[in-house]
Amino acid sequence: MRLVLLLLLMTPVSAIAANEFTTQAVDAMMQSYAGDAPGASVLVLRDGVPLLRKSYGLADRETRTAATPATNYRLASVTKQFTAAAILLLAEEGRLSLDDGVRRWLPSLPACADSITVRHLLTHSSGLIDYEDVMPADFAGQLHDADVLRLLERQDKTHFTPGTGYRYSNSGYALLALIVERASGWAFADFLRLRIFRPLGMAHTLAFVEGGPAIADRAYGYSESADGWNRTDQSTTSAVLGDGGVYSSIDDLTRWDAALYDDRLLSDESRKLMFTPHVVTDEPDIRYGFGWRITGETLWHSGESIGFRNVIVRYPQRRLTVIVLSNRDDPEPYATARKIAQLAIGQEP
Template structure:
């Protein structure tokens, strides 16, 4: 592992650095108050605050597995849901750097079974949610004898010879697009999507417990199970019919591994400078006037962020690159929404 990554991993393993400021020393009690809703005997959350590459807060709250009474810790792996999209985007950018594909390739170059209505859609449109693709969740069969996979998304879209709008003319958040990007990674690389992520991203970065989860494949270590409050009782709701679609939300990771991911977003150890510039640049406005979208990242002011929501999990990562400040909040419950809490926590560490 590169020296900088080893240093980052050592800092994470060792907890808060001795160089922490006095202001930061005074913050944890206030953060614990904000995180109190996750603490106790219910499903919980893991919280990481990184400042200048060091973990100034690295804590678990509540339980990862209610049935076994397993507490959340820094190594607990949560289903990231749409936070996964930044890894799908990174995979596409790596293949573009390899000259295996180009961002302005028509999607039908790689997935020729898509209907003619999608002939003007490019990979760039998929990355930025400007493709106009039909949402597969809206047209999937009411009864399906197994979980959907990315290939099933393609099959569903093959029957939809229409788009919501002309590609590139508008924005509409699209899980369909990121499922097709995962399939494109497979076609362009010759490797299955989980293997490509493992070999090109997770293993080189030392993200040893991060994976795109497939039933029957490697098991998830330190796994958090998802829960939903039903009539005041926490009920396990860990998987849905769409939980096996990988490109739009199927990655499991922990705050410790995401600290390693955050570290390489500052330099060219994984992605070239131009690739990171494109990923973090505002490519389109969104349906929120305060938010733009890049490649797998939302952009608000000086922050880069993305949330992720799926049955039993709600997560967010918020980065302030100019301040080298990052907050990661991962939870295995359907409520509350974590973005506002992450912003409140970040405000207490901003300089």
């Protein structure tokens, strides 16, 4: 099986026949996730119809619970597209402007944040210091979005003048969650649930808050060591919601993907803003929109957190989407998702 997988991954896309987009071909790519290993769920959509909807391995190794298409994984930074959507909804309603200074909403930020706008936070062009770089080494428990604000209140500089560069910033998206709360009057998790997830029928998707609603069909995260797989489900930063706290499944993400093609949630103008290549990133072929990376014909975002690796890759002109969610620390699934997409593209009429 390993030889089959190696040959498949090395085969040029041009050599893959159209009829080879089969469950067997994807099974070969996903073989390392099968059995008693931490698992993965894979979704391939064309025109909203699943070409493939399948899960591999275990969502919970301790109880030997198999992963299914309903399994909810911590999305990590795939969350950022939902945070961006929340901001755009509030902008549509006139409750905030993308060009508002962040200190209008978070006045306790230091003077170095004077020229940072909401738009800069969305595009990682604020220059903010990353909260993970300034956390106390002896911090006990879990950090929350409000704790991120307290850490940034003590910083007296940014990496560059806001709006003049790009630096991926989890800090920025934690602050966006707080802005959603202040502009709406709702807790961030409640805003996502009531304004995004419930209207779209994403019944089991949520921003997880300890003591709040439980995660249905939950996948637990694992990391591999010389001793095998060890549960590494939560870290000190896992409770920060705006940059990575949403749990969802491939079944619920089917509904999210559909909503990105029409105005059932966001207006045409908001979706255009979300998918506009606003800034050049630190990789010359990748631009950043609002919560989305833009590469050629694709809109995509990965998510990496302790015990989880995920990616969503959309080809909107082809009406094709590939999603891979996994509850393990390795490998990063972007290359696999692209390979699966090329199999589907090879099958196009």
